[in-house]
Amino acid sequence: MDRSSGERRLASESGSLPDADATPLVSASRELEDVSFGAVIDADDESRVLWSTPDGLEIVGRGVAARLTADGIERFNRLRARANRIFDGLEHDGPRVARPRAFGGLSFHDGHEPTPPWSGFRAAEFVVPRVLVVRSDADTWLTAVASDPETAADRLERWTDRLRGLPTMRPSGDGPGVESTRRTTSREDWTAQVETALERIGRGELTKVVLAQALSVDLEGPVDVPETLERLRRRYPNCYRFLIGRDDGGTFFGAPPERLVAKRGDRVETEALAGSVPRGETPEADRAYADEMRDSEKFQREHGLVADAIREQLAPLASDLTIDEQTIRRLANIQHLQTPIEATLGGDRHVLEIVEALHPTPAVGGVPPAAAWETIRDAETFDRGWYAAPIGWFDAAGDGEFAVGLRSGIATDRTVTLFAGSGIVADSDPDEEWEEVQLKFRPILDELDDR
Secondary structure (H helix, E strand, O other): OOOOHHHHHHHHHHHHOOOOOOOOOEEEEEEEOOOOHHHHOOOOOOOEEEEEOOOOOEEEEEOOOEEEEEOOOOHHHHHHHHHHHHHOOOEEEOOHHHOOOEEEEEOOOOOOOOOOOOOOOOOEEEEEOOEEEEEOOOOEEEEEEEOOHHHHHHHHHHHHHHHHOOOOOOOOOOOOOEEEEEEOOOHHHHHHHHHHHHHHHHOOOOOEEEEEEEEEEEEOOOOOHHHHHHHHHHHOOOOOEEEEEOOOOOEEEEOOOOEEEEEEOOEEEEEEEEEEEEOOOOHHHHHHHHHHHHHOHHHHHHHHHHHHHHHHHHHHHEEEEEEOOOEEEEOOOEEEEEEEEEEEEOOOOOHHHHHHHHOOOOOOOEEOHHHHHHHHHHHOOOOOOOOOOEEEEEOOOOOEEEEEOOOEEEEEOOEEEEEEEEEEOOOOOHHHHHHHHHHHHHHHHHHHOOO
16 A cells, blocks of 8 residues: 555654553544545554444554553553553543544463564553544544644644545455465364363363364465455454554454453443354254254353353452343354343442453353363463453543454464364363364354455
8 A cells, every 4th residue: 555755654653652651642533434444454564453343333543652561460450550651641632432542452371472473462462553443333533642732633634634535445355265274283182182171170170171273374365354354244243353463463353252341431241152053054953053052951051151250250340240141142153152241340440350350251261260271271282372362442441342352363474373262061072172163263264265
């Protein structure tokens, strides 16, 4: 994409910004006509983010106005402290929907090191973009963020002019094509891993553990991640979509079905999502799969562990808690048991406190958590990185929303590494769990293949 000299100057500034101990931020917003979000983030030489929710909110961002990083077991506390310094004194000239937010995520394990394919992805990192475009059901807004009003106003003018020249629609194109795939876990190794987990469950060390696999996909051409996400949106409209691109690494992206938490004021929404069966080729077959899942002792046990754990994790923070009736969450190629959960917080809390309390849910870790983590570390032959970890945003008020980084992959050059897992409980069958993992690879793998 051609870029003006002014835009190149703005991009080059991103490397000079300090971490979160920076001057308080200033932002200015302007309402826009519609614009192609894919075109806004069509760059791989600076930080870029995309966040889209099933209820219609869509946000894209470019550049870095502030960066917040943390490592180790105290990463949540350090993030909150640095966020307070960055957002303290924030001056925002615009509507609430267009306010600055910090986007990013955390690794599954707190001891994560950013080695390939996770170069550039620390154990916890969030960025406040220099430029945000926010689309809600009602309108679309452009927001520019800087450390002083003059720079914010100048950036707003530059990007207003730039966006006027972009198309309002951008073709989603075709996938780059799959040249070959490589598994990190053979079928024989998978069977051995599941059997080891079952032995630990049988000895009473574990009740459940989620084991995962990675699939390295070599492509016939470069992958356009925004285009891939647009195709996923059309096929999976009820899922989240996210993209986190590093100027010094790859691009992590996905279309997860599972909300970890949404917080606004003292209200919190989360859900238990566990237990999976395929979709049927006919309505009758579809219902038969769902009925089998509802009636299955195994699936109900797996799902109940997740719902019970979330309730226990939220209870110390909440003044009241509501667990709704179990339903079926239907996606294009898979069905899940789902239980919505809502809570009213008992005091002033930051969304990162809720994230810390919930991560990892038994839907991606296991029960009890410490034994499950040990089993995952012993069994898995790859680095989960940010897979199955919290991905989302928070604002100056401590509100925010996070999804679980599932149905995801990290793109580097002409390779995309995909991740998927399955919950192992007492009567799990290794072959059935293998097939479930392959089913979960399909959403992104199908979009990468051009056939």
